[in-house]
Amino acid sequence: MASYETIIVETRGKVGLITLNRPKALNALNSQLVGEVNAVLDGFDKDPAIGCVVITGSEKAFAAGADILEMKDKTYPESYLEDFITAWDRVAQRRKPIIAAVAGFALGGGCELAMMCDFILAADTAKFGQPEIKLGVMPGAGGTQRLTRFVGKSKAMEMCLTGRMMDAAEAERVGLVSRVVPAADLVEEAVKVASQIADMSMPTVMMTKESVNRSYETTLAEGIRFERRVFHAMFAMADQKEGMAAFAEKRKPGFKNR
Ligand code: CO8
Numbered sequence: 689m690a691s692y693e694t695i696i697v698e699t700r701g702k703v704g705l706i707t708l709n710r711p712k713a714l715n716a717l718n719s720q721l722v723g724e725v726n727a728v729l730d731g732f733d734k735d736p737a738i739g740c741v742v743i744t745g746s747e748k749a750f751a752a753g754a755d756i757l758e759m760k761d762k763t764y765p766e767s768y769l770e771d772f773i774t775a776w777d778r779v780a781q782r783r784k785p786i787i788a789a790v791a792g793f794a795l796g797g798g799c800e801l802a803m804m805c806d807f808i809l810a811a812d813t814a815k816f817g818q819p820e821i822k823l824g825v826m827p828g829a830g831g832t833q834r835l836t837r838f839v840g841k842s843k844a845m846e847m848c849l850t851g852r853m854m855d856a857a858e859a860e861r862v863g864l865v866s867r868v869v870p871a872a873d874l875v876e877e878a879v880k881v882a883s884q885i886a887d888m889s890m891p892t893v894m895m896t897k898e899s900v901n902r903s904y905e906t907t908l909a910e911g912i913r914f915e916r917r918v919f920h921a922m923f924a925m926a927d928q929k930e931g932m933a934a935f936a937e938k939r940k941p942g943f944k945n946r
Pocket of ligand 1: 797828
């Protein structure tokens with residue numbers, strides 16, 4: 689496997705594990721880190737041996753935001769010409785599922801990166817926030833849009849306008865994270881959940897992800913129509929026959945990804 693300077697990459701069975709690793713800067717997201725994460729995700733997406741990805745950080749920080757020192761002197765034409773931040777969107781466009789396992793700070797771009805993943809598993813130490821307003825800017829990688837969809841207008845507005853952080857308990861209560869686990873168990877638990885997903889039929893997993901994501905982008909009627917078409921199409925897959933036969937025969941299914 690290629691070596692990287694800002695992340696650590698491992699595989700655990702069918703799970704690809706990416707650990708953000710710029711400890712001296714609390715995993716601040718610079719352009720090198722973005723490039724490395726995208727390169728690894730490109731590889732995982734193409735690798736049939738990988739069924740699910742986990743992105744995590746350190747005990748202290750998932751990521752404390754975009755790298756302020758790297759961006760502070762940027763001009764408007766520079767950020768426009770290089771299409772600053774757009775490369776991050778590719779995390780949200782991935783077809784295989786990605787779980788964010790968040791301990792410590794997930795601030796600014798760190799919170800936005802977590803929200804680009806398919807769901808967030810949080811340690812009890814997690815703290816989420818969009819503090820960009822304190823830097824004289826606003827969230828730029830989806831924070832004003834995704835946070836609002838997760839937690840509603842009132843809380844999103846308060847967080848974006850004041851920069852207040854939300855702790856793990858509040859984040860679970862308002863639906864930003866799927867579950868909170870003790871910090872010491874976070875990565876193990878995330879890999880366990882990812883392994884369960886990776887053992888399912890991969891095309892079914894990917895179609896399910898696509899269908900849930902459709903609910904963000906379309907009307908209810910269109911979304912239901914999309915779901916129904918994909919659901920019907922699943923009866924053309926061997927994995928549907930296998931999954932239902934296994935249930936009837938009281939055995940574990942052996943999915944073949946077709
Ligand atoms: N960028 C660069 N360096 C950082 C960042 C950052 N975002 N956050 C922390 N660091 C560095 C500090 O400068 C410090 O370095 P040094 O030791 O060389 O002085 C080191 O990390 C440790 O940080 P602190 O000493 O500040 O640690 P504390 O425990 O005292 O405080 C905090 C932790 C509260 C997290 C504090 O570091 C902080 O407020 N950080 C900045 C948080 C922030 O404002 N984030 C938003 C950044 S803007 C943004 O994300 C725009 C989004 C655009 C999209 C990005 C693409 C995904």
